[in-house]
Structures are given as structure tokens and as C-alpha cells.
Amino acid sequence: MSHAAASPGFPASPAPLRTAAVAARATDLSKVYGQGDTRVVALDSVSVDFGKAQFTAIMGPSGSGKSTLMHCMAGLDTISGGSARIGDTELSSLNDRQLTRLRRDKIGFIFQAFNLLPTLTALENITLPMDIAARKPEKAWLDAVIETVGLSGRLSHRPAQLSGGQQQRVAVARALAAQPEIIFADEPTGNLDSRSGAEVLGFLRESVRAMNQTVVMVTHDPVAAGYADRVVFLADGRIVEELHEPTADSVLDRMRLFDSKGRTS
Numbered sequence: 001m002s003h004a005a006a007s008p009g010f011p012a013s014p015a016p017l018r019t020a021a022v023a024a025r026a027t028d029l030s031k032v033y034g035q036g037d038t039r040v041v042a043l044d045s046v047s048v049d050f051g052k053a054q055f056t057a058i059m060g061p062s063g064s065g066k067s068t069l070m071h072c073m074a075g076l077d078t079i080s081g082g083s084a085r086i087g088d089t090e091l092s093s094l095n096d097r098q099l100t101r102l103r104r105d106k107i108g109f110i111f112q113a114f115n116l117l118p119t120l121t122a123l124e125n126i127t128l129p130m131d132i133a134a135r136k137p138e139k140a141w142l143d144a145v146i147e148t149v150g151l152s153g154r155l156s157h158r159p160a161q162l163s164g165g166q167q168q169r170v171a172v173a174r175a176l177a178a179q180p181e182i183i184f185a186d187e188p189t190g191n192l193d194s195r196s197g198a199e200v201l202g203f204l205r206e207s208v209r210a211m212n213q214t215v216v217m218v219t220h221d222p223v224a225a226g227y228a229d230r231v232v233f234l235a236d237g238r239i240v241e242e243l244h245e246p247t248a249d250s251v252l253d254r255m256r257l258f259d260s261k262g263r264t265s
């Protein structure tokens with residue numbers, strides 16, 4: 001598999017900082033939905049660190065808890081037990097208003113359905129989170145992000161005038177522009193053809209390498225996971241395995257191993 005080449009638009013930077021610092025941490029994290037007959041243990045005492053300036057993929061069969069883990073870590077869902085931290089902040093200690101502010105100021109989101117506002121231009125969509133937070137975009141940074149994701153000629157287009165790949169690049173630029181502490185991406189290439197998907201994944205990986213961005217991505221796709229520094233595998237609400245420096249082939253091999261143990265995806 002060939003990875004996209006380093007993107008020329010990123011500012012020249014010193015060698016990536018590879019520290020063991022932790023951007024987000026789950027400790028004995030549990031999430032239970034429903035009760036009685038409808039009770040589902042979606043997360044069963046999950047402990048995992050997401051390292052700063054690391055690109056982590058979360059994989060596992062359908063229903064294994066991937067989205068739940070991401071939603072709990074991003075403060076989009078409440079937890080039933082244990083702890084979920086972004087940096088030093090324990091999410092369960094925050095009220096709704098504080099959580100909203102934390103999501104706004106510290107977290108970037110990229111979803112499968114690009115979630116752009118149709119009436120805003122590409123540029124307005126990219127700067128929207130900062131506008132809401134009354135933060136001025138850092139112009140040099142914004143220009144570098146826009147050039148890197150190849151949107152310079154499309155900034156005044158509205159989402160309907162852009163291809164799916166271009167719309168997702170707007171969503172990636174929106175997440176990167178605010179320089180959040182962590183970006184959560186939920187199947188970011190799920191709606192894209194393989195070429196556009198490879199571009200988006202290349203940008204994400206480059207943002208980790210060149211900008212020390214932290215990215216956590218849920219995916220079903222071994223090729224997408226091959227762009228990550230590390231893959232964490234979930235099954236039945238538990239972490240069952242992890243791979244470092246994965247390739248699409250090594251991820252696929254691991255998935256086959258799970259299937260042969262009776263787990264299906």
C-alpha cells in the first residue's frame with residue numbers, strides 16, 4: 001500500500017515531537033445502555049491512553065463499542081463508571097455548559113457525514129468553530145491548512161458545489177484550523193471513494209507528523225487503519241489487542257485471527 005506523499009502546504013517544522021504525553025485517557029471506563037431486558041454493556045472496564053501527537057485507530061466488529069468509546073471520550077455521551085479524561089480534565093466532573101465549552105475549545109470532530117452547514121461557504125465552514133468561540137484564526141496557520149488540504153481555489157464554494165472528497169477536506173480543515181488538543185474522527189472516509197479517502201487520511205497523518213496534532217479515528221477499514229501509528233481493537237466492549245506501526249496487511253491478519261476465534265464483523 002502506498003501512503004500519500006507529505007503535503008507541501010504544511011509549514012516546515014522541526015522533527016515531530018514524540019513524547020509519551022497523554023492527550024486523553026480512559027480508566028476502567030464502563031458504559032451501560034438500558035436496563036433489565038434491554039440492558040447492554042457497550043463498554044466493559046476499558047482502560048486506554050491516547051498519546052499526544054499520535055494517530056490512533058479504533059477497530060473492532062460492529063457493536064463492539066467503538067463509537068461509544070469515542071463518544072464517551074469526546075464528552076458526547078455520559079459514562080456509567082470509571083473515568084474519561086481529556087488532558088487533566090475529568091469529563092464526569094463537568095456540567096453540561098462546561099462540557100460544551102470543552103468540546104468547543106479542545107476537541108475537533110470529523111464525521112462520516114461531513115456535517116457542513118449548507119448555507120456557508122467552505123471558508124466560513126472552516127472558521128465556524130472559531131467564530132463561535134470568538135477566537136481569531138491564526139492567519140498563517142489557516143492558510144497552511146487550507147493549502148495543504150488543497151482547497152485554495154474552492155473557498156467561496158458552498159458544500160453542494162463541492163465533491164464528497166472536497167467536502168470532507170473542508171471538514172478536516174475545520175477540525176485542524178482550530179488546533180484542538182485532540183481530533184476525533186468517526187469513519188471519516190466512509191463516504192469517500194478510495195482516492196479521496198487516501199487523500200483525507202494522508203492529510204490526517206501529515207497533521208500528526210508535521211503539526212503534532214493528536215488524532216483518534218474509528219474505522220472498519222484496514223487500509224485506513226494502516227495510516228495510524230497504533231490500532232486498538234475492541235470486541236464485546238473490551239480492548240482485546242493493539243498493534244503499533246500497523247500496515248493494512250498486518251491489520252487484516254489480526255482481524256482474520258479474531259474471526260477465526262469466532263468473532264464476526
Ligand SMILES: Nc1ncnc2c1ncn2[C@@H]1O[C@H](COP(=O)(O)OP(=O)(O)OP(=O)(O)O)[C@@H](O)[C@H]1O
Pocket residue numbers: 033034040041042060061062063064065066067068069
Ligand atoms: N443509545 C443506545 N441505546 C442502547 N444501546 C446502544 C446505544 N448506542 C449503542 N448501543 C449498543 O452498544 C453496543 C456498542 O455500540 P457501538 O455503536 O459503540 O458499536 P460500534 O462498534 O461503533 O458499532 P458499528 O461498527 O456497527 O458502528 C451495541 O450493542 C449497541 O447496540
